[in-house]
Amino acid sequence: MAHVSDKRIKELEIIANTLRRHVIEMVAHAGSGHQGGPLGMADVFAVLYFHALNHDPKKPDWEDRDRLILSNGHTCPIRYAAMAEAGYFPVEELKTLRRLGTRLQGHPERAKLPGAETTSGPLGAGLAQAAGLAYAGKMDKKKWRVFCQTSDGEHEAGLHWEAMLFAGKNRLDNLVCIVDRNNIQIDGRTEDIMPLEPLAEKYRAFNWHVLECDGNSVSAVVDALEATKSLFDKPICVLTHNVPGKGVSYMENNFLWHSQPFKPGEAEAAVNELKSVGEKLEAEYAKL
Amino acid sequence: MAIRNEAHLVENLLDPKIPQKPTRDGYGLGVIEAAKKDPNVVVVCADLTESTRNLEFKKQFPDRFIQVGVHEQFLAAGAAGLALGGKIPYITSYAMFCPGRAWEQVRTNICLNDVNVKIIGSHTGVSVGPDGATHQAIEDIAIMRPIPNITIIAPCDVVEAKKAAEAIAAWEGPCYIRFAREKTPVFTTEETPFEIGKATTFRTGKDVAIIACGSLVHNALVAAEELAEEGLDVMVVNSHTIKPLDEKAVLHAAETCDAVVTVEEHQITGGLGGAVAEYLARARPTIQEFVGVPNVFGESGAPNELVSHFGMDVPAIKKAVKKAHKRKTHR
Numbered sequence: 309m310a311h312v313s314d315k316r317i318k319e320l321e322i323i324a325n326t327l328r329r330h331v332i333e334m335v336a337h338a339g340s341g342h343q344g345g346p347l348g349m350a351d352v353f354a355v356l357y358f359h360a361l362n363h364d365p366k367k368p369d370w371e372d373r374d375r376l377i378l379s380n381g382h383t384c385p386i387r388y389a390a391m392a393e394a395g396y397f398p399v400e401e402l403k404t405l406r407r408l409g410t411r412l413q414g415h416p417e418r419a420k421l422p423g424a425e426t427t428s429g430p431l432g433a434g435l436a437q438a439a440g441l442a443y444a445g446k447m448d449k450k451k452w453r454v455f456c457q458t459s460d461g462e463h464e465a466g467l468h469w470e471a472m473l474f475a476g477k478n479r480l481d482n483l484v485c486i487v488d489r490n491n492i493q494i495d496g497r498t499e500d501i502m503p504l505e506p507l508a509e510k511y512r513a514f515n516w517h518v519l520e521c522d523g524n525s526v527s528a529v530v531d532a533l534e535a536t537k538s539l540f541d542k543p544i545c546v547l548t549h550n551v552p553g554k555g556v557s558y559m560e561n562n563f564l565w566h567s568q569p570f571k572p573g574e575a576e577a578a579v580n581e582l583k584s585v586g587e588k589l590e591a592e593y594a595k596l
Numbered sequence: 597m598a599i600r601n602e603a604h605l606v607e608n609l610l611d612p613k614i615p616q617k618p619t620r621d622g623y624g625l626g627v628i629e630a631a632k633k634d635p636n637v638v639v640v641c642a643d644l645t646e647s648t649r650n651l652e653f654k655k656q657f658p659d660r661f662i663q664v665g666v667h668e669q670f671l672a673a674g675a676a677g678l679a680l681g682g683k684i685p686y687i688t689s690y691a692m693f694c695p696g697r698a699w700e701q702v703r704t705n706i707c708l709n710d711v712n713v714k715i716i717g718s719h720t721g722v723s724v725g726p727d728g729a730t731h732q733a734i735e736d737i738a739i740m741r742p743i744p745n746i747t748i749i750a751p752c753d754v755v756e757a758k759k760a761a762e763a764i765a766a767w768e769g770p771c772y773i774r775f776a777r778e779k780t781p782v783f784t785t786e787e788t789p790f791e792i793g794k795a796t797t798f799r800t801g802k803d804v805a806i807i808a809c810g811s812l813v814h815n816a817l818v819a820a821e822e823l824a825e826e827g828l829d830v831m832v833v834n835s836h837t838i839k840p841l842d843e844k845a846v847l848h849a850a851e852t853c854d855a856v857v858t859v860e861e862h863q864i865t866g867g868l869g870g871a872v873a874e875y876l877a878r879a880r881p882t883i884q885e886f887v888g889v890p891n892v893f894g895e896s897g898a899p900n901e902l903v904s905h906f907g908m909d910v911p912a913i914k915k916a917v918k919k920a921h922k923r924k925t926h927r
Contacts, residue, residue, distance in 0.1 A: 419710050427709045430700060433673045437705060440677020470670035
């Protein structure tokens with residue numbers, strides 16, 4: 309496994325914190341959108357865009373890039389934030405989220421935003437597209453891999469399990485399904501709405517490798533995604549155990565922050581909290 | 597005969613013993629031609645290899661045949677992924693299941709995504725026969741027409757079906773072709789013109805224009821020939837492409853005849869008739885009669901029996917033409 313220095317890990321933590329700020333600011337500016345999921349997934353997206361993915365922000369259509377399919381399209385603020393920071397488009401454009409004429413649609417659209425890879429939002433459809441793409445890659449003996457970010461709640465959709473069966477049958481080891489296991493969905497906790505556990509065992513029963521990690525630990529996510537490179541013959545599921553709303557104390561673990569408008573002062577408080585975390589991380593970085 | 601020579605139809609057009617074959621056979625032949633020309637053509641199958649006419653493709657191109665089982669939503673969404681990976685997937689099932697069951701995946705993952713997927717819907721129309729209403733797709737055109745980016749084709753016989761199945765490979769973007777299970781007359785030839793988006797006038801006429809699609813085009817021609825003996829001069833237009841509608845041809849038919857009858861083995865709501873009416877209402881309001889399934893579900897029965905029962909046989913078409921003509925002359 310490639311060694312990643314403490315310094316690099318700290319850099320990724322700083323990036324994740326920056327992405328969280330972008331999420332708050334863009335959703336507040338838009339007046340609507342989703343916060344809880346994107347905040348929980350910030351560490352995973354920092355690792356994806358700044359460590360794991362083989363990609364070129366200046367060439368979003370580069371033939372040999374790894375493909376990242378965002379299945380739970382409503383969490384797109386975190387993807388947009390990561391893409392902007394990575395250089396796909398100016399950070400300033402994040403303010404156009406959900407506005408008429410924007411490339412940053414409320415749910416992402418492939419035809420509007422180069423690098424979005426697919427149009428998504430209706431839940432449960434991402435893994436199917438990722439599996440089809442991975443199958444095409446295998447047919448053509450391509451080296452690129454397909455990463456599919458999913459939510460846990462969307463595992464209730466039948467289509468997702470159709471895709472799990474297909475990927476297992478065809479041993480698509482060029483496919484990595486990342487699950488945002490944050491235990492919440494719109495109406496409450498996943499285990500109350502429709503229990504998913506034992507989720508890891510279910511993936512294994514469908515002929516998948518399963519890795520689990522703390523999705524809010526950058527180093528754990530780095531290790532897990534590195535480990536996927538050494539797994540063969542089956543598709544790979546990475547269950548990332550995330551805290552929804554991570555980084556903003558009043559949002560953490562509160563399913564109401566799946567999506568709700570900010571009341572006056574709430575966004576500012578969130579930004580201030582993240583700023584102070586950012587300062588702390590910068591100070592730690594300086595000591596390394 | 598006012599049958600156009602340029603249509604190159606068979607000579608025994610009106611022979612009751614005209615050879616018959618199902619249009620789904622044309623798909624099976626056409627996709628093989630497409631696959632020979634383009635290595636990216638793949639077939640995705642949902643546990644209906646034989647009845648969607650994929651056996652020969654599977655035999656000739658085993659590495660390009662993808663079996664997904666009874667997973668129609670995956671059929672559509674997975675194909676979107678294959679297309680993103682550079683493939684030209686032909687996704688095959690009964691139309692009731694895809695696009696029927698998989699409509700949202702067709703709409704979002706294929707059409708909004710704007711990827712190069714070819715949707716092959718077999719078993720359309722009441723002529724599916726004894727299997728009954730559950731398997732008779734008679735709403736498929738209506739659910740597909742409002743979706744942007746899609747091209748919709750209903751070939752009139754096995755020869756045209758083959759041409760259509762082959763042609764869509766080189767036609768960039770999402771396509772839907774509806775095919776039929778049952779044998780129907782083979783009345784076009786290799787020389788009959790076929791171009792996606794371009795309707796073909798099979799018979800000239802000035803009293804009433806029939807604009808038809810699918811295998812009922814043959815019934816329309818028979819009806820027109822019989823009506824000629826009764827003194828009515830009926831144009832017959834094969835509007836195989838329902839979207840984009842050949843508006844020029846429809847306008848020409850309306851201006852020439854001043855009355856149209858649309859004929860299709862589909863609900864009269866939202867199909868070819870709807871497309872023609874919507875266009876003419878804007879461009880040239882014209883008297884129109886609709887031959888199709890009259891807002892009821894199908895049922896079990898023999899194919900021809902059902903076509904008659906639901907009012908789409910030759911006598912029913914003649915009746916509709918006469919009614920349109922009467923409305924026109926008594927206006």
